[in-house]
Amino acid sequence: MAFHYKDNPAPKTEVLDDGTIVTRTCAWSPPGCHAVGCGIKLFVKDGELVKVEGDPDHQLTQGRLCPRCLALKEAVYHPDRILYPMKRAREDRGKDKWERISWDEATDLIVSETERIREQYGSEAICVYMGTGREAVRYGFTLSSKVLRTPNNCYAQSGWSCMGPRQTAMTMMLGSAYIELDYNGGSLEVWNDPNWKRPDYVFCLGKEPLESNPDGLWGHALIELMKQGSKLIMVDPRLCWLATRADQVLQIIPGTDAALCLAILHVLIDEDLVDHEFVDKWCYGYDELCERVKEYTPEFAAQECGIEADAIRECARKLGYDGGQHHWSLLMGVAVDQNPNGCQVTQCLIAMAAITGNLDVPGGTVVGVQMQFEMTGATDFMSEELKNKCIGWDVYPIVKVLLNTTHPDITLEALETGRPYELKMAWLDSTNLLSPTCSAQPKRWHDALMKMEFTVAKDMFMNPTIMALADVVLPLATWAEHDGIVMTNQGCQMGIAGAINKALQVGECKSDLEMLIHFGNAFYEKAYGEEYPFKTVEEYLVDDLNKMGHSWEELSEKVVASNDIGGYHKHERGLIRPDGQPGFQTTTGRVELWSTGYDSLGDDPLPYYFPPKLLSEERPDLAKEYPLVMTTGRRYFASFHSEHRQIPSLRDLTPEPYLEIHPETAAELGIKDGDEVTIENPWGTAHERAHLTPIMRKDVVSAAHGWWYPEEDGEEPHLFGVWKSNVNSLVPHRVLGKMGFGAPYKQLPVKVYKTPVEECVL
Amino acid sequence: MSNIGLLFNYEWCSGCQSCEIACRNEHGWPLGTWGIKVEDLGPMEMEGGVMEFDHVPIPTSFCDLCEDRVAAGNVPSCALHCLSNIIEWGPVEELAKRLPELGPKTTIFLPKNNL
CATH class of the missing domain: 3.40.228.10 (Dimethylsulfoxide Reductase, domain 2)
Structure with missing residues (x-):
């Protein structure tokens, strides 16, 4: 894996005549996106961000930027931004009774409550919940395993329906991360x-x-x-x-x-x-x-x-x-x-x-090659006994083999039933799981997580999940406000390796990596009586890059490298297998069209088809009343899942959740463009705005996801309107493939009707 | 002096609207003011099942071709940030020569306040 730099890259920083400092950096959410690492120039004058521009010296993005990064300034200085740690009494959950506290107080509170829970119920009573794609995913596994020392890290999407199925086949058939x-x-x-x-x-x-x-x-x-x-x-x-x-x-x-x-x-x-x-x-x-x-x-x-x-x-x-x-x-x-x-x-x-x-x-x-950092495998140091308490490994062994996380659906059941044991503490690590982003049946998650004795969250903005559930909230820095690293597909694919270079500080915000190191030191010193291996972000990044055979100093100075991961025909040259032998990282060393891995996990070793579990062929009973097929999750340039709804320039581009429906289907249902419609099935309802478009199949509708309304009342029971357009409430719990992966988020039977005036909520 | 124009190869405009925000950022205009706006043509079904669906960026009368940026040696903000890299600028005579190279769905605008 070699990094390639431009011969004469533009300098990392440049000072303009008026004293403005221009810093070159690469972006990663929050706010914004997956780990794409688009090239950015941040213009900072007297400590204040005054302008964001694309970086023409970035070899991949070449100055091009999407609206989300162009609107960064609106996010950085948004009046609703969380700038300081805050706490609230447990009985005040759901109420806007947040009280500003110092980092010291927040840290002491979190360490003492965590250790109380560990003492009383065991380490496994703690669970970290992660979202998708944000920078938190690079550090969240280390947070749960090495800092909080729990085997439980949960991505709350039913059936691990983002990467689970794809990762299964990529790992089992090729031994490739991506x-x-x-x-x-x-x-x-x-x-x-x-x-x-x-x-x-x-x-x-x-x-x-x-x-x-x-x-x-x-x-x-x-x-x-x-x-x-x-x-x-x-x-x-x-x-x-x-x-x-x-x-x-x-x-x-x-x-x-x-x-x-x-x-x-x-x-x-x-x-x-x-x-x-x-x-x-x-x-x-x-x-x-x-x-x-x-x-x-x-x-x-x-x-x-x-x-x-x-x-x-x-x-x-x-x-x-x-x-x-x-x-x-x-x-x-x-x-x-x-x-x-x-x-x-x-x-x-x-x-x-x-x-x-x-x-x-x-x-x-x-x-792709294997990941170069400890995203998975982070629990290796734990005792077998503790590790095997990870929720759901007994029911769906594939999560143990592939992901080192809990099984999401079994986690919800554990939260609800207290079996196999009770979970008592939640750490919401950059996930807004009550908004219709990942979890199926978010109301069940809401009620289940309300039972926690202690809940910590970190994010940039107050959102429905934090308002409902958390006791302490920690202020999260944007990518303009910290040092870090961003690599295409976490470095396992060809693409860029970029430095996230800090250009400014806002409030008392800390990045995911800063918080990892902060709490690493706090827990090791106060609770474990040990020394955490890293004192500073820089020490961590130096070590991270050294493990890849590269230098943080060079990456930070030159801002962006191209990462060739070894080029093409890697299987011929022994670059896929850790033992250096030619072939693929599978039992047979070959591309397993007949999968020994699937076979060992009890699934058919060869691919097969079954009709969608909830649609007419399998469930003619449902099809009668719910004749349309709903797909969800289509993206907009103006938002990243549930992010960005409070950013004026972006909300202006996509002001409301739109249900896309074919004009002929709409006509049959008496629905006109712009009507508020109710989408309904046996599991839930959601309200969206009808958008008539011939791009849809006549039997399919496409519903927007991620919606909540930051401008509305945040307190319970309204919670920023999170239940109004909550399409994930229509997704049933635990309707999965044989190995426990894959849920029907994009193939739901629904009916759609024009919302009666008295029921309109949009 | 030639008229300076903006060329859009909107065959590849993906409708991201980055140009709108980049323009507003550059000029310090409030929401609701555009120096450039992306308008949709379609989606509409036409003869033979063809789905016509284009995003077409159109400069407004506020477009000054980023006079200050250009004077400082930079390209106009919309051209720099365009995700599909479909915006070119220069003397209209030069841009006209690009039309056959770029193919159908290419337009040239001569902004009102051209340099």
């Missing part, structure tokens, strides 16, 4: 490198990369590939703007992706569009896969997916092996995970890439 679109991210010249060959096709399933910058991919790299002639095949129930630029669109019924992918495999094998050399040399279980996909004809899939069989054949032929002349690259998104069949969808996608000779070749799909 696979990604090839945009030549490891080169300083990126897509302009004359020695690189762009993908001929990009197969994009369950992802809209432009608005989501998913998992650290800078989404607009795709536009650069398309300008150069890469053709896009888009699989999406919505014909979004990007799809109008595609070569082919497969507008399938949500949740039927596995049928489509199995049928593509069927055609590839049936028409022998297969790279047999790669299969013979590097794959395991090809014959069994051939046998399996026989039954999944394009005609079968067409019926399930609601598209034409010939369109599936046409697609497969574009992706087929043609002697290595052409290559295609895979983009798969969170829609794969938000599906109980998701572990099988990913299995198919990796098989498609493998048997057509498109794994880890230029213009193909880049196979």
Whole structure:
């Protein structure tokens, strides 16, 4: 893994004539995004941020910025921002009775309450809850395991439906931390490198990369590939703007992706569009896969997916092996995970890439290396007894094998029932889980977490989750206010390694990393009588970069490097396996089309399809009353999940939650554009504003997620209006795939009606 | 002196609206004032099932082509920040030569306050 720097990078800081200091840095939420690390110039005069600009010297983003970073100043100096630690009596939860306290008092309170709970109930009574994508994910595992010394770290999304299913197949079939679109991210010249060959096709399933910058991919790299002639095949129930630029669109019924992918495999094998050399040399279980996909004809899939069989054949032929002349690259998104069949969808996608000779070749799909920091494996130092108390490992062993977290659905059940033991303390580490972002059935989570004896939260703004549940809240710094590191897909994929360079201080805010080190020292000194290995952020970052064979000082000075992760064909050169042998990090050392890992965890070793668990084929009873299929979670440029609703420039771009519905469907229901509508199913209701658009299938509606209303009453029971548009209340608890991953967030049976005047809430 | 214009290859405008905020930041204008605005064409279904759906950035009469920035040797703020990198600026004669290179859905605007 080599870092590459520009020969003469612009200086880290520059002082203008009027005394303004311009600092080059790379961004990571909060506020904002996944770990994309876009290049920024921060203009600070007399300690105050006066302007934010894109950094043209950043080799990947080249000065380009999205509205969220351009509006940073509005977030930094927002009047509602939390600037100091605050506490509140437990009986005042839900009331705006926060009292400012010092960091010393907050620290003493947190350490003493944690140790009281540990003493009384055991370390396992403590649980850290993490959100998605923010910088907290880099440090939250260390916080739970090494600082709080609990085995319990929970990502509260039912079925671990962000990464769980994809990670399962990537780990089990390849031994890779992540696979990604090839945009030549490891080169300083990126897509302009004359020695690189762009993908001929990009197969994009369950992802809209432009608005989501998913998992650290800078989404607009795709536009650069398309300008150069890469053709896009888009699989999406919505014909979004990007799809109008595609070569082919497969507008399938949500949740039927596995049928489509199995049928593509069927055609590839049936028409022998297969790279047999790669299969013979590097794959395991090809014959069994051939046998399996026989039954999944394009005609079968067409019926399930609601598209034409010939369109599936046409697609497969574009992706087929043609002697290595052409290559295609895979983009798969969170829609794969938000599906109980998701572990099988990913299995198919990796098989498609493998048997057509498109794994880890230029213009193909880049196979990522293992993560270079302690995001997983952080509990290794714990006793087996304590570690195995992690909630849900006994029910779904896959979480133990893959993620070292609790199982989210089993965590909710444990909170509710006190079995296998009672959880007593929550640390809400950058998660707004009552807003419709991750958890299914947020009201159940609300009631369950209210039982905690002590709850700590950290964030930039007061939000419904903190207002309802927390006893202490800690003020979180933005990325402009601290030092840190941001790497494309946590450094396991080609892309950038960026320095987050501190340019200003606001209030008494601390970053995730500062708080890790702060509480590390506090707990080690006051509770454990030991010495925490790091005294300062700088010590930590020096150590972090040294472990990768690089220097924090150099990265911070030069601001951004390109990280090549070892280039292409890594399996041929022993760069995937920790033992340095050629091949993949699997039991057989090959790409496991027949998965020994799935087999050992009790699932079918080969991919299979089942119809969406809640839709008409499986639940005709529900379909009668709830005839439409709702998908949720589409992204906007103006927000990152539940963030940004209080930022004026951004709220102006997307002022309300919109339910996208086809005009003909709306007409049948008597719904006009702009009407407030109620979305309802047996599990819950949500109110959104109807947006009539022909981009939807007539049988599918798309609901906005993440909504709460910071301008409204924050106290219980209103909680900033968090229950008004709470689409996650329509997602049932624990409707999962066999291994315990994948929940039906994007395939819910609903009915939609114009909200009667007396029930309007928007 | 030539007229300086702005070119938009809106075939690739993804509608992020960064140009709107970047412009406002640069000029210190309040919310509700635009130097450039992204307007939508469609989505609308046309003959043969074609879905026409474009985002089209349009400078307003407030656009001064970032006179101060340009004088200091920088590019206009909208052009710098555009996520799809579809904005070019320069003498309209030069921009006109770019049209056939960039292909359909390319426009040139001559802002009211052109330099």
